[in-house]
Structures are given as C-alpha cells and as structure tokens.
Amino acid sequence: MDKLIFPDTGLMFWTVVTFFLLMVILKKAAWGPLLAAIEAREGRIKADREGAEKARAEAERIQKELEARMSDAHSKSKELLAAAAKDGEALRARLKAEAEADAQAIKEKTAAELIAEKNRLVADLRKDVASLSVLAAEKLLRKSVDDGVQKTVLDGFFKDLETSKASKN
Secondary structure, X not given: OHHHHOXXXXXXXXXXXXXXXXXXXXXXXXXXXXXXXXXXXXXHHHHHHHHHHHHHHHHHHXXXXXXXXXXXXXHHHHHHHHHHHHHHHHHXXXXXXXXXXXXXXXXXXXXXXXXXXXXXXXXXXXXXXHHHHHHHHHHHHOOOOOHHHHHHHHHHHHHHHHHHHHHXX
C-alpha cells in the first residue's frame, strides 16, 4: 500500500512517455484515418441528404405538375362530354324535325293521292251513271242516241248535279 501513496517516479515518467508515444502513434495510424473516414462518411451523408431533398423537391414539383395536368385533362374531358351531349341533342332535334317533315310530306302526298283517287272514282261513277242513264233513256225512248247528243245531255246532267251539290253545301 505504501507504493500507492508514494509512487515510483521513474515508472510514472515512463508510463507518461509511453502514453504520449501511444497517442502519437494512434493519431497517425488510427485516429487520422478514422477521423478522415468519419468526415468522408459525414460528407457522403450530407450529399445523400441534399440529393434526397432535391429528389423530394423534384418529386413534389412533378406531382404538382401531374396534378395540374390531371385537372386540365379532367376539365377538358368535361368540356368534351358537354360538347358531345350538346351535339347529340342538336342531332336528335334535327333528326326529329326531319322525321316530322318527312311524315308531314307523306301525309300530304297520301291526302293528295286520296283526293285524286276520289276524283277519279267520282268521274268513273259519273260516267257509269251517265252510261246507265243513257242506256235507260234509250230503252225508254227505244231509240239510240248518237255520241254528240249523248255528250251534250251528259254535260248538262253534270252541270245540274254540281249546281244541286253546291246549293246543298
């Protein structure tokens, strides 16, 4: 225990010298390269962090750009759909108007054909009635009437018919 209270100075001197030598050797052999490696690693970490921040900023910029493009595309698609709906409605209205015009034309044509057919049938009926009347008159008179007289009599008969028809209306 006595050596603990009064240490040996020679041993202490050589311990301090050995310690300092060890420190110098460690500084040159271990701490220098170790500190250089740590600093290099710190530089890489800073560079990686800056690269990551730049990449994040670029990703945010791209995301905003994509969102703007998506919004623009969405609005354009809405506009196109609205225009298509408007065009479809206009086409439907035009086709409906054309169909109604065609139906009206067919109706008018049919009515005109019916009137023409009615007039033809009335004319045929008048001829048949006139022929029957002339035939009956011939039989009554027992003589044949020539075509000129027959035409004159028939014209007078038709005039009388039209006059009586007009007076009834």
